[in-house]
Amino acid sequence: MQIREICEYIESWAPLAWQESYDNSGLLVGDRSAEVKGVLISLDCTEEVVEEAIKKGCNLIISHHPIIFSGLKRITGANYVERTVIKAIQNNVCIYSCHTNLDHSPKGVSYQLAQKLGITGQVLKPMRDVLKALQYYVPVSHEKAVREALHTAGAGNIGEYSNCSFTQEGLGRFQPSTEANPHTGSAGILSEVNEVKVEMIFPTHLSGQILSALKAAHPYEEVAYSIHSLDNSWQDVGAGYVGTLEKPLSPEEFITFAKKRLGLKALKHTALPSRPISKVAVCGGAGSFLIKEAVKQGCDAYISADIKYHEFFDAENQCLIIDVGHYESEVMIIDAIHDYLSKKISTFAVLLKSETNTNPVFNA
Ligand SMILES: [Zn+2]
Known part of the structure; x- marks a missing residue:
């Protein structure tokens, strides 16, 4: 198995297109075509984590936070980022990061935090501009084949429903030129064919493969289709998570519980x-x-991290704001990545969770 295959598994859960514009998720160090010897999963990638990977025979580190974030102008070992990158390159260790794209994914970071607290609900702020609609026209004879090809390519999924589409029957007309190579009909003669118009949605980041699938499966030389941007947000994709506790707790009980x-x-x-x-x-x-x-949606409490002094005022006492620490609010994603990859690659021998505590903050 090559490094690229592990990257693709992660990106089928957390597409790179879902990362924030400031982010740097993806393969940061190493060769995609290298054979995977072992995978080490961590929250951060530090020199200690690279050493742990070397010691345990792992040549791929999957970390939530990208070690290279804002670009490197030189790699001389002057700081921990440069030293980590040098150590990884010298020891043929690849570094892959899935950061804000995994924050936004279904069952991503905030979902895992919510699970720890027994909260059931949905994404707090669903993403926009991540869905498009496709309309195309196809002769009745090929309707099923084209539709199935598009579903295989990733179109027509809405929440827990797959193979979603809508069709409408009609009459298609076209007149081929003498240069055309029509599937049906003859040059210079107006043809009329029983066709259906099919509509389905698809994730924006799959546009390339959806169009390729449409053109490959469609019998016509020129495929009549249109793609539309949607204002719809994607209910399962986005930032944060909101829901209800298994049972209401007093504020004091809730603090102890958290x-x-x-x-x-x-x-x-x-x-x-x-x-x-x-x-x-x-x-x-x-x-x-x-x-x-969280305040707008009437939440009784909001749990997150890195909240600044003045930001605690923003809730205006309408919502209990709790800062649990950055590491503490995200560390559970290590288990989630491990579980996900274990299911995808059940025959894989070395898939380890890092035992290095990378939290730079101590509570005295
Ligand atoms: Zn983080």
């Missing part, structure tokens, strides 16, 4: 409200950008 479930010695929070906590939003990692969304 500490226990997340294995925390301490956390930071705003003043405890007088009402019980039932509806809770979460966002793994730096999530202050979602405080207002």
Whole structure:
């Protein structure tokens, strides 16, 4: 198995197109065509993690946070980023990162945090501009074959429903020129064919393969189709997660509960409200950008990390804001990546979770 195949498995869960514009997810160091000897999964990629990979015979590190984030102008070992990259290259260790694309994926980082707290619900802020609609016209004889080819290529999925499409029967007309090579009909003669118009949605990042599948399966020399951008958000893809607890808790009970479930010695929070906590939003990692969304949706509490002093004011005491720490809010993604890859590549021998604690923050 090559490194590229592992990258493709991860990207079928967390497409690179879903990362934020400032991000740097993907293969950062190494050769895609190298054979995989072993995979080590971590939250961060540090020199210690590269050493652990070497020691355990792993030549691919999958880390949530990208070690190369804002670009490197020189690699001289002057800081931990450069030293980590040098060590990886010298030891033929590849480094792959799935960061904000995995934050936005179904069952991504925030979902995993919500699972730890027993919250069932949905994405807090679904993404826009990630879906398109396809319309095409096909002779009745080829309707099924073309539709199935498009579904195989990834079109027609809505939530837990696959093979979704709509068809409408009609009459197609065309007149081939003398240069044409028509599937049916003759040059200079107007043809009329029983056709169907088919509509289905598809993820924007699959546009290339969807069009290729349409043209490969369609019998006509010139395929009549149109692609439309949609304003619809994708309910399963986006930032944060919101839902309800298994049972309402008093604010004091909820603080104790969150500490226990997340294995925390301490956390930071705003003043405890007088009402019980039932509806809770979460966002793994730096999530202050979602405080207002959590308030807008009437959440009793919002759990995230990296919340600045003044941002604690943003909830205006309408929602209990809790900062559990960046590492602590995301570390569960290691298990999730491990479980995902274990199912995808059941014969794979070396698939390990890093035992290096990369958290640079200590609670005294
Ligand atoms: Zn993070």
